[in-house]
Amino acid sequence: MKRLTSRYFIPIVLIASIWIYGCKKEEVPVIIPEANEVNKFVYTGLHDYYLWNNEVPALYSTKYNNTDSLNAFLNRYSDPQDLFTSLLYQYEKVDRWSFLVDDSQTIDDWISGISETMGYDFMLARIGDSDNLFAFVRYVLKNSPAEKAGVKRGDIFLKINDQQLTVSNYRTLLFTNKTYTASYATIADFTISATGKTVTMTAIEMQENPIHKDTVFVYNNQNVGYLVYNGFTSEFDIELNNVIQKFKDAHIDQLILDLRYNGGGSVQSCIYLASMIYGTDATKIFSKAQYNQGLQDYFVSEYGSSALNDNFTATIEKTDDNPATPIHTLNLQKIYVIVSDNTASASELLINGLKPYMNVKVVGINTEGKYTGSMTIKDWDENGKVNPNHSWAMQPIVVKYANSAGVSDYVDGLTPNIKMEEDIANLLPFGDPNETLLSAVLADMKGNVVTGMTLKSARIGLKKMADKQDFNPFAKEMYINPIRKIKSE
DSSP states (O other): OOOOOHHHHHHHHHHHHHHHHHHSOOOOOOOOOOOOHHHHHHHHHHHHHOTTGGGOHHHHOGGGGSHHHHHHHHTTOSSHHHHHHHTSTTBTTTBOSOEEESOHHHHHHHHTTEEEEOSEEEEEEEETTSSBEEEEEEEEOTTSHHHHTTOOTTOEEEEETTEEOBTTTHHHHHHSOSEEEEEEEEEETTEEEEEEEEEEEEOEEEEOOSEEEEEEEEETTEEEEEEEEOOBOGGGHHHHHHHHHHHHHTTOSEEEEEOTTOOOEEHHHHHHHHHHHTOOOTTSEEEEEEOOHHHHHHHHHHHOGGGGEEEOOSEEOOOSSSOOEEOOOOOOSEEEEEOOTTOOTHHHHHHHHHTTTSEEEEEESOOOOOOEEEEOEEOBOTTSOBOTTOOOEEEOEEEEEEETTOOOOOTTOOOOSEEOOOOTTSOOOTTOTTSHHHHHHHHHHTTOOOOOOOOHHHHTTEEEEEEGGGGOTTTTOEEEOOOOOSOOO
């Protein structure tokens, strides 16, 4: 057999190489499907506005400036809720307040104080060391099913639909039934006993008026204004202004502002109330806002550093329903504020913002400790119109606040000057001078030293467990008006 010489080898190798190359398949480019509109809305909203966007790698990573990379990331999530929570900073530890809804009307109703409710607010407490619970009524809304059924502050319910409230069933019994029958109980001889009386209620959609009680009374030869205010709801700014005018006409010497159940609300309404209490000098700073770096830089470059300040004001701004309205102010130098661990957000902002200017005497227990605010974000286009293809909306934390002296970050809440806890086993009507927290205020007004008292609830071993606000994602929010920033970069 003849050996192959080099002159045959080279052409054969060349032919083989051509044949192998020709048999190779052409590479097909990988096409990344475009992410759905809701996921893109969620990502863009948090990327642009979220206070902690520089703490979440997916929001600050430059690789997602590439459209394909971003689409690939967003396509991992079939549920927008999962995407949203994955982009929050230490969800439920640091950020316990941002939320997303699939129907923006939910947020609109919350801001207006509208909900489906039986019309009473309650707290749950354990009976001793058992798993049995009771619900006690903290307040009842005017013209609500609860009020019409005769329910009042201090009432106690042991059973719902003839079932004893327990640690394992209270969610189902209290939060899934639109109609239920509650069984009353009473506290006597340091024990809780059923009375045999029941009441049946059906939830309706209604708007809560946050001005729960306002009155003027004489104490220690002084005219005292007393206001129970349960939420900073913009629709009631004019009515609140009228209450302040009533106090002014009565020439009050002292003001007691009861915020024990006020979980927050509109920052703008908070500024109005601060101006009603202290004064309307618009040159004085009430609070200072801090946004994420991108928004912060944008506001300063567009409007100057003063754009980050919220000042006292002399006017309630014009709305679709009301003309611009001058603010009535009491020009006080001292105020008493009643608080609890339900006092949060805009309520804390009010107290913190007034402290540099006046003597704010706080009575109760430490407040919630929420100094951040949120904003409603919908899927707006560049012209401010909402995308008609979906109704999702988000309420992320976008801002944190300090007062004019720079005080912020009160993570443990605001500490009261007079420490006193509400007696949940002895809830007297608002304004009753013997009611635990109000009596502490009145004693201080008279110059008496207020010391801790033995509460009836402590003597019979009642332990607070939860309250209605704990099951409402909107309950302790503080919100600002929507910002329509420049298009996302």
